[in-house]
Amino acid sequence: MTQKRATARDVAQAAGVSKWTVMRAFTPGASIADDKKERILEAAATLNYTPNLLARSLAKNLTHQVAVFVDDFANPQKLPYLEALTTRLQAEGIVTMLININKHFDHVGAVINADQRQVDAIVLFGTAFRNETLMDKRLGRITLPLYVLARDSQIDGVPAVVCDAQLALTEIVNHLHQRGYRRPGFMSGAHVLSTALRRQHYFREFWTQHGVSEIAEMSADRYSHEAGAYAIRAYLDVTPAEERIDVLMCENDILALGAMDAIRGTYGLRVPEDIAVVGFDNFELGGTPAYGLTTYEQPIDRMVDEVVGMVMGRRTAESIMLPGRLIVRTSA
Amino acid sequence: MTQKRATARDVAQAAGVSKWTVMRAFTPGASIADDKKERILEAAATLNYTPNLLARSLAKNLTHQVAVFVDDFANPQKLPYLEALTTRLQAEGIVTMLININKHFDHVGAVINADQRQVDAIVLFGTAFRNETLMDKRLGRITLPLYVLARDSQIDGVPAVVCDAQLALTEIVNHLHQRGYRRPGFMSGAHVLSTALRRQHYFREFWTQHGVSEIAEMSADRYSHEAGAYAIRAYLDVTPAEERIDVLMCENDILALGAMDAIRGTYGLRVPEDIAVVGFDNFELGGTPAYGLTTYEQPIDRMVDEVVGMVMGRRTAESIMLPGRLIVRTSA
DNA sequence: TTGTATGCGTTATCAC
């Protein structure tokens, strides 16, 4: 039955006017006689007519579509971000195209495709996109507005909206120092993301300011519970008890939970008495009594507000850093 | 500088041919002279021309866009599904529009909008969509292909792809019965979703077959750790120790983890010795030593394969149920 | 206020 959609012309015919008057009936500020408008809307209702947004996009050169690039679906933290993004974009009449960046569909291909589909903007959400990528021959001089969310921009002239890592790590390290910890360790995750987050950088910097320059480093290859557990085991297995760290900061909560489970389960050590643990993100399960993870909450809603503000051109497009919130629980 | 995109006409001019020959150069099976094709592709490269997919969609009446409706971003289980969906759809050249269904943007509005944008299909992913919704006057006779994923379809003629709840609950109840549990309880989550999942229904049915007809019921209002903890507390607070259940099945893992934490933390009871716990979904953290949650894994990849197959018209559109896998750990 | 012509960048179809 897939009967064709009614178009403005069909409505025009049914209402006995020209199709342009029909369009006017659907254009908010247009000048049109009340009686005709009424007749037209009636005809439209019975014919079940509704403007074709695709055709409109072509004519207006505006699709009200924004592409959001994501490359790490393992991190549950993505979900609240996606919820905030879709909510706010939809409030602006914009639809979000969720683009999965992976080995079968890389950044360059994705940008070209988004460009061909005429999206209004691209949001790189926590995605590893380098300057060199933009230099790719296939891209030519890309003219699409790009914004980076939840990650430092490594691209010249591309604004990024991030949680202020410097501020966050100051608060965290101050807290740890006050609690008396003096032998810190840091666990980083996937390398490409890690450097851009700059958490390790500031962690080191602030400990140095407190006179502590030796920081144990361990790295997980992904942001997963298992990778976190594996990384801390690799460290503990080769480190004599008397040389061990007394506090471990993990780049995010998932790693922290994995580390905690390994510390307690595999080695029978206590958290925080033997080794304290801090995470980042405030993942729901970190707050449960089983973990009581001390962590840092990102200002998701505000960050998303800012990106959407830039997308809408309502805000000047420039990188900004927003303050988050330290959440002290029992793990450190 | 937002310079305008090059169009086929620009390339035609540069290559000294008509714009239609240019199109042919970009149409796989078209008949065109080799030398001209080469000249055209060259010109296209320097002009940075790439076909406008929006215009193509309008002309072909095919957008290669599929809308995916989601209404519960609190469930981390959504992420692996979204990853599988985007991966497979992108492999078919289809882009997924992520639509957030909430109080500001309801199903009817979302369907109309998706229709106006000419999407090729809509996938209702775990979303509560009732028959009555389709009857809404505003929808008229909707002609868009609809598919339901990870949830029973309550809509006539709309195919659903789900994990076989009957089979799953058989396996689960059989396992629990073998382990010697005889006083089961069931915790359901958000009401609208719950009935469609039919997990409680089959749970009851199979216990009855085992001669156990009394089943304690508790319900959480959402699928969250906190709601799960709250629901079990409400039950334990009013139930004398000798009347308590010996095993609790929760509609999903998040509820189960919340219940476990409450059982152990608030009441000092042991899992599984005092009360065993089973979940559903196989959420990563359920597998950690802290929980060791016995659960049931949904066949995400196969389910997504089937939906995408239907979207592509490669598979007959009819409801199907796929078998999952029981994962026995220490909690039951 | 209403109708007309033209354009958006493709595809489909037909003539040459």
Added chain:
DNA sequence: GTGATAACGCATACAA
């Protein structure tokens, strides 16, 4: 093989 005409459904500018 190549060019031309019409069409997709709407927007813009202009004329009546």
